[in-house]
Amino acid sequence: MSTVEVVSERQKRKNRSRRDSRASYYWYTIPGILAFVAVIGYPLFQNVKTSFYKWNGYGTPRYIGWKNYVDLFHDATFWASFAHAAEFIAAMSLVPTVLGLLFGALIFDFVSPYFGQGWTTFVRASLFMPQIIPITVISILWNWLLSPNTGVFNTVLKSVGIHNPPNWLGNSHTAVLSISIMLVWIQIGYTVTIFVTGMGRIDPALHEAASLDGANWWQRFRVITLSQLAPEISIVILTTAVAAIKIFAPVQIMTGGGPGTSTYVPAFFSYFNFFTTQKVGYGSAIATVLMVILSVLAVAMFRFQNRKGVDL
Amino acid sequence: MSNPVESAIGRKIWSPNRGKQNLKRRGVSSWLVFATVILISLVWLFPLWMALVNAIKTPLDFLHHGPLALPRHIFLKSIQAFWTDVNFPQKLLNSFIVSFFVALFGVAISFLSAFAIGIGRIRGRYFVLGLFMVAFTVPQESLVFPLYHLSQQVHLYNSVWVLVVIFSVIYSAFGTYMLSVVLGSFPTEILEAAKVDGASPRRILWNIVLPIVRPTMFALGTFFFVWVWNEYLIPLVLLADNANQTVSLSLGVTSGQYTSDPTTQAAAALLGIIPSVIFYLIFQRTLSRGVTLGAVK
Structure with missing residues (x-):
């Protein structure tokens, strides 16, 4: 068989298979798209629709136009819930990012090269542990740690001479702070893991050259590590901010939104309207606002990742 | 040998003792940093340690010596009581069934869509991906009430299977994204060669792509x-009966019900922690590597 024949035969097959396959690949998206429509698309549509109705969940819904949204706009609890969400963004996103960068650099630059892989694994595993424990379990654990009389926090505080330690979750001034401390404890494992992995990606020659030029650790951290980790930092801030805006379980389990409305967050506020006061239309409006905010963040994330490396 | 950087720099320049592990020479500052980091790790483990210590202590011991003291002797009654009161084995089984099947179906759906997007490069793939990315980010609050109604209409309300269906789909939105990125960088020479030889998409899927991305799919499944x-949230709304509850749901809703005294509270927390820690120890490498899957390519 001559070469020419083979090539033309191959060329023919190639053309045919290209034409066929483009179309036939569409079949593979059918399960995913059908499932998406039934479980996500349709419920989302229903939720947005319900937000224009007054409904208690079982009777006949009554169309009221934008009234739920107008009410929301004038509802102090709604704005307060977003203010608390902002505090939780600080606790889940900003603080863990800063601490994660610092701890990560200490682990990568000191523990790993001076003390070896065993210790590195121990440190990383200890910090990562809260990441895999169910949030409900963490919530009851911290409820117990923070209990005013028998809790671990106040036992420690009393033993160092503070005689009336705070009633952490029972006081409207300290409740958000208490949950925030817990969130920092949970979240560090995620940021450290991402950043340490990112540091492995940085070309060691950069650090080498800088230290030959007499840069100390702090200078190298600031100039080299931080700038090289820019993609990781952006992605970590975005993903953790999304998670913080979605917070529900700790509030529902630890404080039930209280004392008063001092720990209300948007997710809890909508749940409360759905299932406690049965103002389903109003709850749907809150959920819709939340959805819009998160979708904007999702699109930002998608854009960012596409720019950085996703090449399809 | 530990990490690439260590092996790259450590060996060439800075390590005078080439013997074991290529460690750098420790000075005062490195010891100080080390002590700080270890201290931080211990602080992080401290809450878990407290759960353990107080779960195995008698209520009287707790009353007299407080939460910080070690138990005078080991006492397993609180753990046993909570275990039987909430019927913990049943909760473990429910959780296992839901998690296992979501991992299976979620990864399967993700793989099929990702195959069309990453390998088939279908038109409109960016639109589909963007849609899925949004789907994964929407708050569950905006799905939960309609899902509550839908599940009653299709008679799946109060069944663990409704969770399997819902979470398989929600997670597959994320899984599709992840796997599409991985498959998008699949070596084109292999695919071209297969196409030239006339392989159908189905053969490419089974015989070429699947065997290569199986480890990634396994990692994804572990995460799911x-x-x-x-x-x-969704289990809380959709599972009414005690008998159908999962581990994390039952711990969330029974707090306070069986756990009036501090030692039982610690026991409840400990029982919730143990399965996850065991799972983590088994799949440690997969889990801590996989965290970075979604971050930066």
Whole structure:
């Protein structure tokens, strides 16, 4: 068989298979798209629709136009819930990012090269542990740690001479702070893991050259590590901010939104309207606002990742 | 040998003792940093340690010596009581069923869509991906009430299977994204060669792509497993009966019901922690590597 024949035969097959396959690949998206429509698309549509109705969940819904949204706009609890969400963004996103960068650099630059892989694994595993424990379990654990009389926090505080330690979750001034401390404890494992992995990606020659030029650790951290980790930092801030805006379980389990409305967050506020006061239309409006905010963040994330490396 | 950087720099320049592990020479500052980091790790483990210590202590011991003291002797009654009161084995089984099947179906759906997007490069793939990315980010609050109604209409309300369906789909939105990125960088020479030889998409899927991305799919499945295990809101709304509850749901809703005294509270927390820690120890490498899957390519 001559070469020419083979090539033309191959060329023919190639053309045919290209034409066929483009179309036939569409079949593979059918399960995913059908499932998406039934479980996500349709419920989302229903939720947005319900937000224009007054409904208690079982009777006949009554169309009221934008009234739920107008009410929301004038509802102090709604704005307060977003203010608390902002505090939780600080606790889940900003603080863990800063601490994660610092701890990560200490682990990568000191523990790993001076003390070896065993210790590195121990440190990383200890910090990562809260990441895999169910949030409900963490919530009851911290409820117990923070209990005013028998809790671990106040036992420690009393033993160092503070005689009336705070009633952490029972006081409207300290409740958000208490949950925030817990969130920092949970979240560090995620940021450290991402950043340490990112540091492995940085070309060691950069650090080498800088230290030959007499840069100390702090200078190298600031100039080299931080700038090289820019993609990781952006992605970590975005993903953790999304998670913080979605917070529900700790509030529902630890404080039930209280004392008063001092720990209300948007997710809890909508749940409360759905299932406690049965103002389903109003709850749907809150959920819709939340959805819009998160979708904007999702699109930002998608854009960012596409720019950085996703090449399809 | 530990990490690439260590082996790259450590060996060439800075390590005078080439023998074991290529460690750098420790000075005062490195010891100080080390002590700080170890201290931080211990502080991080401290809450878990407290759960353990107080779960195995008598209520009287707790009353007299407080939460910080070690138990005078080991006492397992609180753990046993909570275990039987909430029927913990049943909760473990429910959680396992839901997590296992979501991992299976979620990864399967993700793989099929990702195959069309990453390998087939279908038109409109960016639109589909963007849609899925949004789907994964929408708050569950905006799905939960319609899902509550839908599940009653299709008679799946109060069944663990409704969770399998819902979470398989929600997670597959994320899984599709992840796997599409991985498959998008699949070596084109292999695919071209297969196409030239006239392989159909189905053969490419089974015989070429699947064997190569199996480890990634396994990592994705491991993640789905943990995520479902930890879910709260949707189980809370859709599972009314005690008998159908998952581990994390039952711990969330029974807090206070069986756990009036501090030692039982610690026991409840400990029982919730143990399955996850065991799972983590088994899949440690997969889990801590997989965290970075979604971050930066």
